[in-house]
Amino acid sequence: MLLVDAAGRVLLFEGFDPARPGHRYWFTPGGGLDPSESPAAGAARELAEETGLRLDPAELGEPVWSDATEFSFDGVWYRQEQDFFLFRVDSWQVDTTGFNDIERRSIADHRWWVPDELAASGDRFYPPELPALLTRLGQSTATGQDEASC
Template sequence: MPDFILRRAARVLLVDRAGRVLLFNGFDPARPDHRYWFTPGGGLEPAESPAAGAARELAEETGLQLTPAELGDPVRHEEVEFPFDGRWYRQEQDFFLARVTSWQVDTRGFDEVERHSIESHRWWSADELERTAERFYPEDLPGLLRQLTAVPWEPAC
């Protein structure tokens, strides 16, 4: 059994008017062949609330600036375990939903690790996720995306 680094995180399901979710394509630096798609977000600062962390990470990784209040309450909570860069993590994370008409992603706020391990981004529909052979997280994202986009919405911007 590996020794885990305990971590709190917040992630954002950024969904456009077409019902597509923004995902980043990256890899584990210790396992460069282990590629996957994942939502914007990351670890929380000490004493940072999940909503504040989600808003900060969203701004850093996409350029979209929303307040914690605009993100509202989490739409999902989970605990995951995973290796990254030779270390094992046990991460408790909250997902927030942010809806936009459209958004031109700006990754200038990436930190050094993100600049090194994230290669691209794209918007994915639930159908595209179900058809792809590529790895993405969370693994049940197509169903979650359908569930969340079935509700009428107002864009954050």
């Protein structure tokens, strides 16, 4: 989920792998789908759980980007198909009280990032294409192409 504020900043969480606590990285809100859950419904549910922002899945429109990734987390290997939705807010005060146990144990912080600052930070972030994707989405909506239907 790409949650972007009026200043063009994206919300990211700083997490770490419990099996490798020194392996820190920034990532977007989101997670796995429940059985029979559509990608938009899952994105809306995860956004509510992780940030407190409650949306109707229809407000998300279509995914703006999709990919597949493989990674290790807490000693388990995952292959994950990912759909990214873009939703713009004027601002949002993040509420993490909906975190589940693993999120409470593996997420250290959250921050709103400007894409250029993220790219120049030297920090690890996922997906690696994030700054370029955000720049492309920002330019396309600035020129009147509404890719996100938000």
